[in-house]
Amino acid sequence: MADNATVDNAPEAPLKRKGVKRRAFLIGGVAIVGAGLFGISIADSNAAKDAKARITGEGEHSFATWLKISEDDVITIYSPHTDIGQGANTGLAQMLAEELDAAWDQVRIVSAPAEPAFANVGLGRGFLADMTGKPAIINGIPQSFLSFIARQMNLQMTGGSTALRFTGQVTFQKVGAATRLALMETAAKRLNAPVGELTTQDSRVIHAKSSRSLRYGELAAEAATLSLDNEPKLKDPSQYRLMRQSMQRLDIPAKVDGSAQYGIDFAIPDMRIATIQAAPVRGGKLTSVDTAPALAIKGVEKVIKLDDAVAVVAKGYWPAISGLRALAPSFSDGGHAGVSTASIFAAHDAAIAKGEAEGEAGEGDVQAALGAKPIEAKYQLPFLHHAMMEPFALTAQYKDGKLDIWGGMQDPLATKMLAVEVSGLDADNVTFHPMIIGGSFGRRLPMYMEIVGQVTKLAMQLPYPVKLIWSREEEVAQGAYRPQSSAVLTASLTDKKRIAAYRNDYVQPESAESETVFPYILPAVSRRHFAHVSNQQTGAWRSVNSTQQAFYNESFMDELAHAAGEDPVIFRRNHLKADSRHLRVLDEVAARSGWGTPLPAGRGRGVALVESFKTIVAQVVEASVGADGMPKVHKVTTVVDAGSIVNPDAAMAQIEGGTIMGLSSAISEAITLENGKVQQSNLSDYPLMTMAQAPLVQDIHFLNSGAPMGGIGEPGVPPAAPALANALFAATGKRVRNLPIMTQAKG
Amino acid sequence: MAIQTSINGKAVALSAEPDTPLLWVIREELGLTGTKFGCGVAACGACTVHVNGEPTRSCSLPVSEVAGKSITTIEGLKSADGTLHAVQQAWIAAQVPQCGYCQSGQIMAAVALIEKTGRPSDAQIDAAMTNLCRCGTYPRIRKAIRAATGQAAQAVEGDV
Numbered sequence: 001m002a003d004n005a006t007v008d009n010a011p012e013a014p015l016k017r018k019g020v021k022r023r024a025f026l027i028g029g030v031a032i033v034g035a036g037l038f039g040i041s042i043a044d045s046n047a048a049k050d051a052k053a054r055i056t057g058e059g060e061h062s063f064a065t066w067l068k069i070s071e072d073d074v075i076t077i078y079s080p081h082t083d084i085g086q087g088a089n090t091g092l093a094q095m096l097a098e099e100l101d102a103a104w105d106q107v108r109i110v111s112a113p114a115e116p117a118f119a120n121v122g123l124g125r126g127f128l129a130d131m132t133g134k135p136a137i138i139n140g141i142p143q144s145f146l147s148f149i150a151r152q153m154n155l156q157m158t159g160g161s162t163a164l165r166f167t168g169q170v171t172f173q174k175v176g177a178a179t180r181l182a183l184m185e186t187a188a189k190r191l192n193a194p195v196g197e198l199t200t201q202d203s204r205v206i207h208a209k210s211s212r213s214l215r216y217g218e219l220a221a222e223a224a225t226l227s228l229d230n231e232p233k234l235k236d237p238s239q240y241r242l243m244r245q246s247m248q249r250l251d252i253p254a255k256v257d258g259s260a261q262y263g264i265d266f267a268i269p270d271m272r273i274a275t276i277q278a279a280p281v282r283g284g285k286l287t288s289v290d291t292a293p294a295l296a297i298k299g300v301e302k303v304i305k306l307d308d309a310v311a312v313v314a315k316g317y318w319p320a321i322s323g324l325r326a327l328a329p330s331f332s333d334g335g336h337a338g339v340s341t342a343s344i345f346a347a348h349d350a351a352i353a354k355g356e357a358e359g360e361a362g363e364g365d366v367q368a369a370l371g372a373k374p375i376e377a378k379y380q381l382p383f384l385h386h387a388m389m390e391p392f393a394l395t396a397q398y399k400d401g402k403l404d405i406w407g408g409m410q411d412p413l414a415t416k417m418l419a420v421e422v423s424g425l426d427a428d429n430v431t432f433h434p435m436i437i438g439g440s441f442g443r444r445l446p447m448y449m450e451i452v453g454q455v456t457k458l459a460m461q462l463p464y465p466v467k468l469i470w471s472r473e474e475e476v477a478q479g480a481y482r483p484q485s486s487a488v489l490t491a492s493l494t495d496k497k498r499i500a501a502y503r504n505d506y507v508q509p510e511s512a513e514s515e516t517v518f519p520y521i522l523p524a525v526s527r528r529h530f531a532h533v534s535n536q537q538t539g540a541w542r543s544v545n546s547t548q549q550a551f552y553n554e555s556f557m558d559e560l561a562h563a564a565g566e567d568p569v570i571f572r573r574n575h576l577k578a579d580s581r582h583l584r585v586l587d588e589v590a591a592r593s594g595w596g597t598p599l600p601a602g603r604g605r606g607v608a609l610v611e612s613f614k615t616i617v618a619q620v621v622e623a624s625v626g627a628d629g630m631p632k633v634h635k636v637t638t639v640v641d642a643g644s645i646v647n648p649d650a651a652m653a654q655i656e657g658g659t660i661m662g663l664s665s666a667i668s669e670a671i672t673l674e675n676g677k678v679q680q681s682n683l684s685d686y687p688l689m690t691m692a693q694a695p696l697v698q699d700i701h702f703l704n705s706g707a708p709m710g711g712i713g714e715p716g717v718p719p720a721a722p723a724l725a726n727a728l729f730a731a732t733g734k735r736v737r738n739l740p741i742m743t744q745a746k747g
Numbered sequence: 748m749a750i751q752t753s754i755n756g757k758a759v760a761l762s763a764e765p766d767t768p769l770l771w772v773i774r775e776e777l778g779l780t781g782t783k784f785g786c787g788v789a790a791c792g793a794c795t796v797h798v799n800g801e802p803t804r805s806c807s808l809p810v811s812e813v814a815g816k817s818i819t820t821i822e823g824l825k826s827a828d829g830t831l832h833a834v835q836q837a838w839i840a841a842q843v844p845q846c847g848y849c850q851s852g853q854i855m856a857a858v859a860l861i862e863k864t865g866r867p868s869d870a871q872i873d874a875a876m877t878n879l880c881r882c883g884t885y886p887r888i889r890k891a892i893r894a895a896t897g898q899a900a901q902a903v904e905g906d907v
Contacts, residue, residue: 085846085882248842255847256838257831258781258821262848265780273775298764316775317784318767389785389793389848389881438783438848439881472786649842653887657845660883683790683879692873694885 050117051078061224063179065118066172067096069224073203073217075102077172078112080120080156081163082410083251084440086713087650088163090249094646095168098242099176099234101200102216109250112156114412114432120156120167156413157445161613161711164646169709177232182223187214237644246649251436263407263435264393264469271395271465272301274458275320277327278309278450278478281676283334283535286310294323303327304458309450311458317469324471336535336676341484344673345380347532348486348507357528359511364524369501374490375563379552380738382670383481384541385686390438392451392470396459398423403430403459405452408437410444418446422456441661442540448480476686477678480539481671483508485548489556497564499575500524504552509533512545517611518553519582520575535676542661543714546612547721551666554608554722555737558729568607568726569595581705582609585618585639592701593620593637603634606726608719615642615710619659619719621695623727631667631728631741635697640715643707651712655700658716664689666721668742687742750814754779755823765811769803770794772810773820781821781851785879792878795852796820802859802875821851824858834858837895845882852878857892866896 052062055078059071068076077096083089093109096102112118180200187205188195191212199206206213237244254260279285291303294312299319304311310329314320394407396419403423409415409432416432423430437444446452455468470478485508492500501524506512511529518525541547561571569590576583586609590596595605602624609618622635636659645651668687672679680686725736749760754777763772773782773796782805785793789804796805797819824832831839834857844850853876860867860875867875872889880888 085844087845248839249844251847252839252842252844255844255850256835256854257825258779258851260847261780262783264784265774267778267780316763316767316771318764318771321787387881389783389791389846389879391784437846439846441881469784472788653842653845653884656886657883660885661881664883682788683786684788688879688881689883689885690879691876691885691888694883696869698886 047117047119050115054113054115054117061220063182063224064175064228066112066175067100067179069179069216069220071217071220073103073106073215075100075107075203075216077107077109078118079109080112080118081167082111082158082408082412082434082437082440082444084158084410084437085251086163086654087249087647088158088713089251090247090650091164091646092168092172093250094242094245094247095164096172096176098240099173099232100180101202102176103202104242104247106203111412111434114156114416114434116413118156119413157411158440161615161714163713165614165709165711168646173234174230174232177234178228178230179223181229181232182226183216183219185226186219186223190214190219243646244644244648246647249650260436262390262438263395264390264438264467266393266395266406266435266467268395268397268465271467272313272315272462273317273320274304274311274313274466274468275317275324275471275474276309276311276454276468277324277329277474279331279334280477280678281331281333281336281535282478282537283336284308284331285334287330287332289327289329291327293326293328297323297326302462304461306454306457309454311454311468313458313462313466320469321471333676334535339535339676340674341382341672344484344532344534345486347534348380348530351507351530351532352486352488352505356530357505358531359513360526360528361513362524362526364501364522366501366503366524366526369492369524370490370503371492371500374492374501375560376488376490377556377559377735377737379487379489379555381485381548381551382672382739383479383484383536383538384665384669385476385479385481385671385680386439386441386443386541387669387683387686387688388439388441388443391472391475392449393467394451394455395465395467396455397465398459398462401425401429403456404433405431405455405459406433406435408435408440408444409446409449409452410437410440410442411446415446415452418452419456422453423460441542442544443480445540448537448539450478472682476671476680476682478537479671479678480537482541482547483510483538484534484536487548487552489552491556491560493560493564497566497571497574499560502526503528504549504556505530506548506552507532508545508548509538510545512549515543515545515612516549519580519609519611519616520557520572521577522575534673536673542658543612543717546610546714546718547662547665550608550610550612550718551721551725551739554610554719555725555735558606558722558726559735562729567596572607572609581616581641581707582611584705585609585616585641585703588701588703589618589620589637589639592639592699593622595620602731604727604730604732606723606728606730608723608726610715610718612715612718613711614708615640615712615715617655617715617719619723621663621720621723621727623724624731625728631724633663633693633695633724635699636663636695636720636723637699638716638719639701639703641703641705641707642710642712642715644704644709645702645712648702651702652700654712655716656698658714659698659720660689660694662717662720663695663724666724666739666741667693668740670740670743750810752813752815753817755819761810763810765809767810769796769798769805769808769810769813769818773805773818779820779822783848783851785849785852790879791849791852792856793849793852795855795878797855797859800859800862802856819855821855824854832858834861834891834895837891841887841891841894843884843887843891845884849878849880850884853880853884853888857888857895861892861896867892
């Protein structure tokens with residue numbers, strides 16, 4: 001999002017902005033600053049009409065774009081989100097079905113068509129409003145204008161932990177509630193009974209007084225002709241029977257018997273398989289390649305040269321990859337041959353030394369309060385690869401002037417529009433067919449997925465359909481990594497063990513300000529962003545910038561606690577607002593983890609407290625260092641306040657997995673560069689945490705404070721790395737300031 | 748020359764080049780896509796199948812090596828009447844999968860472990876379950892293996 005949608009934080013944000021360049025909110029060429037007033041509607045009528053035409057057949061009736069009720073009572077929900085395994089679709093179905101009072105065993109949820117009629121207006125409203133700091137309606141941004149913006153953006157994105165809190169709350173609950181009212185109104189007429197005497201349950205409207213009831217399926221045709229209430233009253237949570245329940249995930253059965261069809265599994269008659277190698281130094285071009293060695297391999301049919309890559313098309317993946325490996329293509333280096341991990345860190349140091357920040361946020365006179373001898377620490381973080389288990393794979397067919405693409409993407413509609421742009425075809429002639437995704441973590445956003453353009457270009461010049469599969473080697477070498485980044489933190493303490501001034505100078509391509517919440521109340525604080533852009537593509541890595549900022553701030557808070565001679569939990573408490581959610585989460589994790597109680601020799605506990613995506617997570621990690629110098633995590637205690645939770649078990653799974661991903665990245669993951677090239681080649685030298693390394697005990701507790709709903713897919717990741725580093729300090733007295741830890745363990 | 752083998756109890760003659768990894772024969776020639784490609788270098792285990800009952804990373808095994816052997820994929824775990832294997836049922840009960848992409852391989856590795864050990868200890872689970880999962884479903888995989896072996900033990904007792 002950061003690339004094409006930025007917005008100033010609202011003036012009411014907790015910290016005043018200083019010297020921040022005022023950037024216009026530009027999306028798809030439309031500036032929304034100073035927008036006029038429009039009415040509010042669940043979905044604009046043209047889009048709803050188009051949606052209806054696309055999804056309804058005989059005996060099926062469409063409601064407010066996203067819902068279809070068939071006369072045999074099957075309820076089909078069209079999701080504008082991609083379920084990447086985070087359980088978003090099950091949660092969305094629970095929310096809509098709850099307000100509809102639908103019979104759960106008759107509810108299906110499928111991917112919405114990748115068409116503008118199904119642009120995610122609710123996400124547009126919620127997400128964009130969230131970025132401005134306040135609900136859109138309070139902020140004076142008209143909801144219908146935000147719908148318009150969502151369509152302009154071709155927004156069908158999954159990311160930012162937004163599915164339930166925006167799409168769910170802004171749209172799906174209301175669609176369910178409004179449809180229920182329309183069904184009741186229809187039933188009232190047929191039963192000749194006042195609406196006030198009717199109730200609903202399990203997809204029926206019931207008139208208890210006369211012991212009569214009507215099925216939703218028999219009411220749907222007429223109800224679908226009514227105009228829906230735009231702001232229906234939603235249920236009181238005490239009436240919930242689907243929300244806040246651990247309903248089994250709808251996508252899981254197909255994922256245990258091999259029947260789930262991921263993008264890489266797609267097949268169509270006459271399809272060929274292609275694989276590709278792009279310039280190993282990003283930014284380079286293909287200069288020459290002798291195609292003969294590949295063509296000599298049985299099964300290879302074509303070698304296709306693209307501007308910056310060479311592709312081999314064959315009867316199967318094995319001849320394709322064998323053919324590609326037989327080639328010795330020459331690539332230029334785009335002038336980036338001198339880039340290395342060390343050169344990037346050197347550039348970071350130089351940027352901070354130069355002192356010209358891109359932006360600054362904070363308050364108070366930090367410089368004066370820092371004094372002559374501040375405490376200072378420098379932290380360095382590597383590029384991280386997403387390492388989702390399914391490598392990139394898209395199938396494309398260009399036939400009779402029409403282009404069809406199949407695969408799994410985090411934004412199907414934007415994928416279609418990208419293919420429109422690359423192919424030069426009209427939007428009506430390009431269709432993207434969304435499929436199940438084998439992991440993503442931010443990697444499958446079309447804005448930095450070269451494979452969309454690549455497969456489009458291949459298909460446009462081939463007389464048969466082609467599935468382009470990236471090898472894992474290509475995947476690792478051509479990532480859209482979490483940026484390599486550095487920070488220098490400085491602070492001064494008062495003689496009462498309080499922070500007098502705190503500065504966080506960090507270097508990475510983009511500002512982290514919109515994702516960063518610094519919960520501590522300090523008299524003087526400053527966050528300064530220094531920009532350095534290398535030749536690498538960087539992108540959103542699960543929890544976006546929160547992992548970097550969490551590591552800097554929560555490591556440094558720990559360093560300051562020790563400098564002050566204070567317990568790290570008490571030190572944090574002393575800088576939090578009384579009665580705040582943050583304080584409650586921290587206290588709860590301290591109590592549940594046995595903070596302060598004795599541990600076996602060699603073990604230490606570390607704590608971290610992080611808010612991301614409006615969810616507050618505190619974590620205590622219990623760790624030691626093994627004989628091999630590698631950290632061993634024994635136990636993790638996590639307390640989460642996401643406001644409220646739609647599906648407790650699915651939310652638990654996100655925190656469990658997010659914690660493991662955070663620990664994995666802290667211990668062993670790094671993408672490094674030498675001579676402009678990525679040095680890692682596969683999962684064998686980009687090691688992920690295994691079963692044996694994962695903590696045996698994870699104690700996770702949700703507080704559910706009733707605050708506005710926060711995200712759940714991402715907030716589990718950021719606290720793990722600093723909590724582990726702090727635990728290792730407690731265990732060994734050695735401070736970890738550079739990740740991954742493994743690099744230092746091995747000397 | 749065709750390679751004779753058996754997949755999920757059915758005899759098949761495979762026409763792939765002998766150096767083709769078993770994975771691609773299973774996926775592309777036989778159309779059984781439950782077995783996944785993850786890394787191509789036997790590092791992740793997404794391609795795990797059973798070859799004569801042994802968990803095997805099929806991305807790194809030339810198809811010529813399976814001549815005359817018996818192969819089981821995720822699609823072959825169900826019983827003839829479509830009932831899921833006890834391990835698959837345990838996977839659903841524990842709500843293990845997230846993205847699900849590695850889970851065919853995880854389940855095949857778990858079934859082989861359970862067939863070998865009966866009731867695996869945590870240490871045996873750690874040693875055998877080396878398949879990678881980026882979603883971090885390890886705690887639930889462990890939970891499901893434990894639950895599944897509880898059921899298996901009872902079933903064995905009932906048989907006696």
